[in-house]
Amino acid sequence: MAVYLDYQSVYSRRKPWVCSIRTQILAAAVLLAVLGFRVWIKVESTQLGYQLAEQRQMAIDLDMQRRELELHLSVLTRPDNLRQMAVERLGLKPFSSNQVRRVFVSQGL
Amino acid sequence: MSWQKNPILFDVHRQPSKIELKQDASAKRSSRLRILQSIICLWVVLLVGKLYYLQLSDLSTWRSGAVKQHVSSIELASERGAIFDRFGRMLAVSVPTGSVWARPNSISDKNLAAEKLATLLEASKEDILSKLSSGAPFVWIKRQIPRVKADQIIKAGLDGVGYFIESRRYYPYNHAASRLLGRVGTDGQGLSGIEALHEAKLQGENLKVEFTRDGVGQAIASLETASHKLQLPKGESIELTIDAELQMIVDQELEKGWSNANSQAALAVMIDADTGEILAMSQSAPINFNIDKVSDKGDLTNLVVETVFEPGSILKPMVIAGAIEAGVISGEEVIDCEQGRFRFGKHTIRDVKPNDTLSVEQVVVKSSNIGMSKIGQQMGKELLYKTLSSFGFGQDSALNLAGESAGILRPVHSWAAVDVATHSFGQGVAITPLQMVRAISAIANGGELPELSIIKQPNHGISDRTRVLSTRTANRVQEMMYSVVGSEGGTGFRARIPGVKIGGKTGTAQRAREDGRGYEPDSYISSFVGFADATELGIPQKLALLVVIDRPDTDTIYGGTLAAPVFQKIIQRSLSILGGREALDFPDSAEYNQPYQEMVPEVPSYSDMIRPVSTNGNFS
Numbered sequence: 170m171a172v173y174l175d176y177q178s179v180y181s182r183r184k185p186w187v188c189s190i191r192t193q194i195l196a197a198a199v200l201l202a203v204l205g206f207r208v209w210i211k212v213e214s215t216q217l218g219y220q221l222a223e224q225r226q227m228a229i230d231l232d233m234q235r236r237e238l239e240l241h242l243s244v245l246t247r248p249d250n251l252r253q254m255a256v257e258r259l260g261l262k263p264f265s266s267n268q269v270r271r272v273f274v275s276q277g278l
Numbered sequence: 279m280s281w282q283k284n285p286i287l288f289d290v291h292r293q294p295s296k297i298e299l300k301q302d303a304s305a306k307r308s309s310r311l312r313i314l315q316s317i318i319c320l321w322v323v324l325l326v327g328k329l330y331y332l333q334l335s336d337l338s339t340w341r342s343g344a345v346k347q348h349v350s351s352i353e354l355a356s357e358r359g360a361i362f363d364r365f366g367r368m369l370a371v372s373v374p375t376g377s378v379w380a381r382p383n384s385i386s387d388k389n390l391a392a393e394k395l396a397t398l399l400e401a402s403k404e405d406i407l408s409k410l411s412s413g414a415p416f417v418w419i420k421r422q423i424p425r426v427k428a429d430q431i432i433k434a435g436l437d438g439v440g441y442f443i444e445s446r447r448y449y450p451y452n453h454a455a456s457r458l459l460g461r462v463g464t465d466g467q468g469l470s471g472i473e474a475l476h477e478a479k480l481q482g483e484n485l486k487v488e489f490t491r492d493g494v495g496q497a498i499a500s501l502e503t504a505s506h507k508l509q510l511p512k513g514e515s516i517e518l519t520i521d522a523e524l525q526m527i528v529d530q531e532l533e534k535g536w537s538n539a540n541s542q543a544a545l546a547v548m549i550d551a552d553t554g555e556i557l558a559m560s561q562s563a564p565i566n567f568n569i570d571k572v573s574d575k576g577d578l579t580n581l582v583v584e585t586v587f588e589p590g591s592i593l594k595p596m597v598i599a600g601a602i603e604a605g606v607i608s609g610e611e612v613i614d615c616e617q618g619r620f621r622f623g624k625h626t627i628r629d630v631k632p633n634d635t636l637s638v639e640q641v642v643v644k645s646s647n648i649g650m651s652k653i654g655q656q657m658g659k660e661l662l663y664k665t666l667s668s669f670g671f672g673q674d675s676a677l678n679l680a681g682e683s684a685g686i687l688r689p690v691h692s693w694a695a696v697d698v699a700t701h702s703f704g705q706g707v708a709i710t711p712l713q714m715v716r717a718i719s720a721i722a723n724g725g726e727l728p729e730l731s732i733i734k735q736p737n738h739g740i741s742d743r744t745r746v747l748s749t750r751t752a753n754r755v756q757e758m759m760y761s762v763v764g765s766e767g768g769t770g771f772r773a774r775i776p777g778v779k780i781g782g783k784t785g786t787a788q789r790a791r792e793d794g795r796g797y798e799p800d801s802y803i804s805s806f807v808g809f810a811d812a813t814e815l816g817i818p819q820k821l822a823l824l825v826v827i828d829r830p831d832t833d834t835i836y837g838g839t840l841a842a843p844v845f846q847k848i849i850q851r852s853l854s855i856l857g858g859r860e861a862l863d864f865p866d867s868a869e870y871n872q873p874y875q876e877m878v879p880e881v882p883s884y885s886d887m888i889r890p891v892s893t894n895g896n897f898s
Contacts, residue, residue, distance in 0.1 A: 215498055218490065218498035218499045219497075219499075221499035222496075222497035222498055222499040225487075225499060226497075229354070232357075233425065233443070236357065236371065236372065236374060237373050237374070237425075239368065239371060240368075240371050240373050240448050240450060243367065243368040243371065243450035244450045246367075247450060247451060247522075248523050248526070
C-alpha cells in the first residue's frame with residue numbers, strides 16, 4: 170500500500186515565521202550601518218587617493234630636484250673646481266714635498 | 279433557469295445595491311491593477327533587457343567608455359642611467375628640463391607674447407614671432423631649458439604657452455672622454471660611444487601609471503595598485519674604468535701638445551699596464567656636448583678606437599722582444615749598421631744618422647732601421663708575423679666599441695721579401711692606438727698581454743692576461759726602453775721624470791696616403807709610447823701611455839720632440855694624483871726642454887720600397 174505524505178498539509182501546519190518590528194528595525198539598522206561603512210570606506214579611499222596622487226607628484230618633483238642637485242654636486246666637487254676654489258677663495262697653495270712627512274705604520278698597529 | 283425567476287435583472291430603473299456597487303468598483307480596480315501590473319512587468323522586462331544589453335551584450339564598449347571618462351594614464355619616462363668613472367664620479371647624467379611649447383591659435387597678441395618669451399628665454403623676438411606666425415597648431419619655442427626658467431614662463435601667465443618635462447644629458451666633466459661616452463639625442467636616445475653601445479641598459483623601461491580623475495580633472499591614485507608606483511622608472515648605471523681626474527690631465531696636456539705641434543689631430547690613451555683597464559682616452563680637438571653643436575657625424579669619431587696608422591719605430595720593442603723570446607738573438611749581439619745604407623734585395627734601407635756597429639740595445643735607443651731590418655731578417659717572416667699577432671696586432675680588442683678596427687696585418691703568405699725588413703721597423707703594417715698601448719703593457723708588466731676593459735668589472739684583473747713573453751725577456755726589453763728615455767743620446771729623453779723609471783720608444787712615421795698609393799709628402803705621425811714604474815714612490819700602478827700627434831706643422835716633426843714632452847707631463851701629473859694625492863716634487867721639466875738635437879734617424883724616405891698600408895684616413 171502506497172503511503173502518501175502530504176507535504177502541503179505538513180507545512181501548512183508549521184507556525185509561520187513572524188518578523189517582529191524590533192527585528193526589522195535591527196535588520197534595517199545593520200543594513201544601514203553596512204551601507205554607511207561602505208560609503209565611509211569609499212570616501213576615505215578617495216581621500217587617500219587624492220593624497221597619494223599628491224604624494225606621487227611630490228615624489229616626482231623631488232626626484233627631479235635630486236637629479237638636478239646631483240649634477241650640481243658633481244660639478245662643484247670636480248677636482249679642478251675644488252682646486253680653483255682652494256686657491257682663489259681660501260688662498261691655499263699646492264704643498265711641496267718638504268712640507269710632508271710620511272709616517273709608515275706597521276700592520277700590527 | 280428562466281428570466282421570470284429573477285425579475286430584478288430586468289428592472290433597469292432599480293438603484294444598485296451597495297454590494298453591487300462594491301463588486302463593480304472592485305472589478306474596475308482589479309482591471310486597473312492588471313493594467314498597472316502589465317505596465318510594471320513590461321517596464322521590468324525592458325529594464326532587464328536594457329541591463330542585459332548594458333551588462334552582458336555590449337559590456338566591453340560601455341566599460342571602455344566609462345574607463346575613458348574616469349581613468350587617465352601617463353607614461354613616466356625612465357630616467358636614463360648615469361655613467362660613472364671608476365671612483366663613482368659622475369661623467370654623464372640625465373636631468374629634467376623644460377621644453378617650452380606654444381599653441382599659436384590660442385594666443386591673441388602674438389607680438390606681445392613673442393616679446394615676453396624673448397625676454398624670459400633670452401632669445402630673439404623675431405625667431406619666436408616667426409614660429410608663432412607659422413600657422414602650425416603647435417610649435418616648440420625652446421627645448422630643454424632649465425626647469426626654473428620654464429616655471430617663470432608659466433608664472434608669466436601667457437595663454438597658449440606651456441612646457442613639457444624632457445630629460446637632457448649633461449656631462450659634469452665637460453669634454454672629458456666625450457667621444458668615448460658618446461652623445462645623446464634630443465629624444466634621449468644614445469647616438470654614439472658608450473651611450474649607444476649600452477642603450478638598452480641605460481635607457482630602462484618607461485612606466486605607465488593609471489589613475490582616476492574626478493569631475494574637475496584632479497587625479498585620484500588607485501589604492502590597489504599604488505604601492506609600486508612611487509618607484510620611478512630608472513635605467514641602470516654604468517661604471518667605467520676611466521679615472522676622471524687622470525682623464526682631465528690627459529685632455530689638458532694633449533690639447534697643449536696638439537696646439538704646440540700645430541697638428542691636424544692628436545690622441546692619447548692611458549691604461550693600467552697590469553690590469554688592462556683603460557684609465558683615460560683623449561683626442562683633439564676636444565668636444566663638449568654640453569654646449570657644442572655637432573653638425574658633422576665625423577665629430578663623433580673616437581680616434582683612439584677607430585684610427586689605424588702605421589706605427590713606425592714604436593713597434594720596434596715588440597719585434598726585439600719576439601726575437602729574444604724565440605732565441606733568434608740574445609740581446610747581447612753587436613749589429614753592423616752599414617754606415618747608414620743597407621742594400622736589401624733591390625731596395626736600400628737607410629738610417630738618417632749613420633752608425634757603424636750597435637748593440638741590440640743601441641739599435642733600440644738610436645732607433646736604427648738597418649739594425650731592425652737585420653734582426654727581422656734573422657727572424658724570418660713567419661716568426662715576425664707570429665710575434666706581431668701574439669701582441670694582438672691584426673685583432674680587435676673585444677671592447678665592442680663602435681667602429682673599432684682590427685688594424686692591418688697582412689697574412690704572411692702575401693708578404694714580399696722586403697716586408698720582413700719594413701715590418702720590423704713599423705712600416706707596411708697598420709695598428710690601432712689601443713693595440714699599441716696593450717702591447718707595450720705586456721712588456722711593462724713582465725710579459726703578459728692584458729685584456730683591455732672599459733666597463734668596470736669586479737673580477738677583472740691580472741688573471742685575464744695571456745703570457746706572450748717570459749719575464750726575463752720582458753725585463754730585458756724594459757731595460758732597453760728605459761735606456762731610450764734615460765741614457766745619454768736616447769731619443770726619448772724628454773720623457774724623463776727624476777725618481778720614476780720611465781721606459782718608452784719614440785716614433786716618427788711617414789703618413790700613408792688614404793688610397794694606399796705611397797706616402798703623403800712631408801706628412802708624418804709623431805708618437806711616443808711608454809710606461810712608468812713608480813713603485814719607489816709608493817705607487818703600485820704601472821701606467822702605459824701612448825701619445826700620437828698627427829701631421830704636425832712645426833719646425834720639428836719627431837716623436838721625441840712633440841709627443842715625448844706630452845707623455846712626460848701627463849705621467850708626472852698623473853703620478854702626483856696617484857701618489858696618495860701627495861705632492862711629488864718633480865723638478866721643473868724646463869731642463870729637459872733643451873733644443874732637440876737631430877739624433878733621431880727615424881724618417882728616411884721609404885717611398886721606393888714599402889707597400890704602404892692604406893689607413894682609414896679618419897685621423898682628423
